[in-house]
Amino acid sequence: MVAIIKTSHSINSILNYNENKVKAGKAECLNAVNYPLKLEKLSFNLKLNRFLKLAALNENAKRNSVHISLNFDPSEKYSKEKLIEIADTYMDKIGFGKQPYLVYQHHDAGHPHLHVVTNNIQRDGKRIDLHLLGIRKSEPARKEIEELFGLVKAEGRKTKEQYSLQPIVSRSIEYGKAESKKAINGVLNKVLFEYKYSNLPELNAVLNLYNVHADRGTEDSRVFKNNGLLYKILDKDSKPIGVPIKASDFYNKPTLKFLEEKFKANEIKKQSHKSHLKNTIRLALLDKQLNSPEKLATKLQKEGVHVVLRKSKEGQLYGITYVDHKTQSVFNGSSLGKEFSAKGILESCALNITHQKSILAASETTQNLELQNHLKINTMAVLLQAENTNDHVPKDLKQKKKKRNSRRI
Known part of the structure; x- marks a missing residue:
């Protein structure tokens, strides 16, 4: 299970989003918790007013609305009753069990998922702290629920096994x-x-x-x-x-403003994943057959790292970016260090080419020496064979031996 938490200052827009999905037939409201009336008797205004009355108790809170999505593996097809139980358990574990909240099941994605709408202002006007809610409360709750309900675990799955996105066709x-x-x-x-x-x-x-x-x-x-x-x-x-x-x-x-806030937060979050990526790249570069950035990209792809090579119109490599799917972190090459920048990778590839040439040259030299030695041995064999061979003498030039008279006197 994957839980995503978003906060806002407008409960109206969050509720409208989910209710419009219901009207379009793409979602269903499964449960209304801590409401004075049953779900079937709740109109849009009754749902909204319950949140607005609590929000009015603390007008100093800049962000008083919470929108949570609970995402499941595509293989998980659970009944409405079990989905409601999972949502209730999750909300209780993150400290929102006594708050009013609505649970919606959406049907417009490739994987089963729920949306939960609530706010963080309590009956006494005090707010539930939203700072690092995902790390402090949500992550431990998610892991416990995965064990409790036997859900497919978000951690430890291969990228291809996750409910991953497919490129837009x-x-x-x-x-x-x-x-x-x-x-x-x-x-x-x-x-x-x-x-x-x-x-x-x-x-x-x-x-x-x-x-x-x-x-x-x-x-x-x-x-x-x-x-x-x-x-x-x-x-x-x-x-x-x-x-x-x-x-x-x-x-x-x-928007750009939204992204700029993400940029600042992510710069800190991804630092802990830097060493993992650097080690992965270094290990790949130990392969002396890698003589081009393209071959490096192919090798790293097998390790869950996508490499973006930025080239000029002339085909000159000027930039490189690494997308590590295992840690879900993105780094520009130069931010990892000189050896991982476009220039550094080109230099490493050039060294590999030089290494390959030297091996080839050494191999050719060895072959030449072996050939020369082979020729020398063959020449000596021919010479030695020539020395041990009797010269041919014509028969008519050979002197006849005189026969000794063997008659007895």
């Missing part, structure tokens, strides 16, 4: 329509909240794997000047196609 998208927005949103929901990137190029290194690109536009464009951001679908040649969608049009509002 451009042919199936109707550009600018709901299908296009839905496809991009599915990618953003996973990448933005699960990967650790610290700038826009690093984010795009991951998004591009799924045929999505975040674009600020040219420096003289209105989008760039207004600090705007567009999301585009890429074709098989990595070229933008269709109608781009503004970041503000998505529910999560993945």
Whole structure:
């Protein structure tokens, strides 16, 4: 199970998002907890007012709304009763068991998942601390629930076994329509909240794997000047196609301002994964057959690291980015150190080429020496054979031996 927690200052927008899904037939409200009325008697206003009354008890709280998604493996098909039990157990373990909350089951993704809507203002006006809620409360709760309910564990699974995203197939998208927005949103929901990137190029290194690109536009464009951001679908040649969608049009509002906050937080989070990636690259470079950045990329791919090679129009490599899927961290080569930058990798490949040439030259020298020795041995054998052979003398030149008279006297 994977739990994703988002906070907001507007409970209205969170509730509207889920209720609109219900109206469209893409979701179902499974449970209403700590409400005075049963679920079937709750209208939209009754659901909303319960949260608003609590929020009014503490107007100093800047973020008083919480939106949680609980994501399961595609193989897990649970009954509504079990999903409700899992949600209740999770909310209790993270300290929200006494808060009012609504549980929705969504049906518009490739994996089963729940959405839980609540707030963090308690009856006495005190707020539940949201700082590091994911690390302090959610992660321990997730692990306990996986054991308790026998769920597929989020940790320890191979990347290909996870409910991983598939690249958007451009042919199936109707550009600018709901299908296009839905496809991009599915990618953003996973990448933005699960990967650790610290700038826009690093984010795009991951998004591009799924045929999505975040674009600020040219420096003289209105989008760039207004600090705007567009999301585009890429074709098989990595070229933008269709109608781009503004970041503000998505529910999560993945705007430039939102990303800049992520950049700062992720810069700190991903530092602990630096050594793992550096060691993986160093081990790969021990293979002296790696004589090009492309061969390195192929080898690292087998280790769960995707390598983005940035080249000029002339084909000259000028930048390199590593996407480590095992730790879900993204690093520009130069931030890891000189040896991992584009220049450093080219130098390592050049050394490998020199090494291969020296081996080849040594091999040729050895072969030549062996050939020379072979020729010398053969020559000596011929000479020795010639010395031990009697010269041929014609028969008529041979002197006849005189026969001795053997008669007795």
